[in-house]
Amino acid sequence: MTSPSPDNSWNAGLAPYFDHDYAGPAFVLFGPGHLAALAVLGAAVAFLVWGWREPGEAGRRRARWLVAGIMIANEIGWHWWNVAGGVWNLQDHLPLHATSLSIWGSILVLLTRNYRVYEIVFFIGIAGAMQALITPSAGIYGLPHYRAFQTLVSHGMVVVAMVYMTRIEGLRPNWSSVWRTMLALNVYLVIVTGINVVLGSNYMYTLARPKTASVLNLFGPWPWYIVMAEFLALGLFVLLYLPFVLADRRR
DSSP, X not given: OOOOOHHHHHHHTTGGGGOSSOOSOOOOTTSHHHHHHHHHHHHHHHIIIIIOOSOOHHHHHHHHHHHHHHHHHHHHHHHHHHHHTTXXXXXXXXXXXXXXXXXXXXXXXXXXXXXXXXXXXXXXXXXXXXXXXXXXXXXXXXXXXXXXXXXXXXXHHHHHHHHHHHHTSOOOOOHHHHHHHHHHHHHHHHHHHHHHHHHTOOGGGSSSOOSSOOGGGGSOSTTHHHHHHHHHHHHHHHHHHHHHHHHHHHO
């Protein structure tokens, strides 16, 4: 009996998990794979909050570069996958969505420890990433497909990066950070809306609600869902700042 060639082994083994036209099972919300990914993220966050005691400067530098490297590689892989599949286009794949803003902002914070970027990405990144981790937009791509894995990693690493910078590097937002984030977010929305008009795209969903299931679908037609999303964002940012308020009062 002849052994399969390397190409046949690849096609029968890993290749289907990189296909754009995936024929396997769709992503199962809170299925075993989803819960396992959330457990790994929870363990990483718990280690940063309670497990890593008094790291040295060299250790912190290696950690920052490691997390940033994982995030950069994940983003490069995502774009390569779309280019290789012949589906990459200006209307869908420019890094203009809130997720991309959070990812590249987190990378910048990790590499430079820039506080002004940190205080904005802390709120936008964690609020958006937590929602995306609870209800990932992987669609037809169930685990262990690359797209499902990439989605979980991209959002999970934003949370890890912000927890790391807060707990290990000692950065923290303040009450003014909430309002600066809201201002920055609205300025960004105006800029992205202009880009959408020029390109015929819908980044940040400023021209229409997303086609897939989303909390924005609960807020009515355009432009009212944008107005309601503003209040939702502000409420989430205040909730994220609440632990710092309680910690200050305990002191």
